[in-house]
Amino acid sequence: MSADWLREAADGGLVLTLHVQPGAKKTEFVGLHGEAMKIRLAAPPVDGKANAALCAFLAAFCNVPKSAVALISGETSRAKRVRVDGATAEVLARLRALG
Template sequence: MTAAVWLREAADGSVVLTLHIQPGAKKTEFVGLHGEAMKIRLAAPPVDGKANAALCAFLAEFCGVPKSAVTLISGETSRAKRVRVAGASAGAAARLRTLGA
């Protein structure tokens, strides 16, 4: 199985995700690969940081970690984002990997 380019496990055990975000969608969901990034549709609008907050909450729930464990590394005002998820279990990382398969 080839490694998912959009998902990287860091030395500290956290997971770093390369994402392409589509805010203002009907519902929040993983869509599939978009180039070398995972595309996520967000129901939140891209105003006042609402989409970023919704993204962090969505990823925290998916990975089973508190919202404080999800950090936006780059792309605060861009559709292209990098996000770190600290403390994600091996099971959560495996579920993330299957999304891009």
């Protein structure tokens, strides 16, 4: 299993490469989409709602505050890079197990 979508930054943070599908029935990890992890989001892609829902979903999954999750790139694109600070080794293992 390759985890090219998941990288550890030098300062201990995680950088996730994601492919986001907004407007889905429920928010969930789907699986690999090329070299990115695909996530379906229940939020619509209007007024930044999908980006906010993505950050909230990742914060909950990683058990970190919402302020520890930041969108690096892809604000208006389905292809996004997100940084997560403060994730534990257990969370890293859960993320690796996804893809």
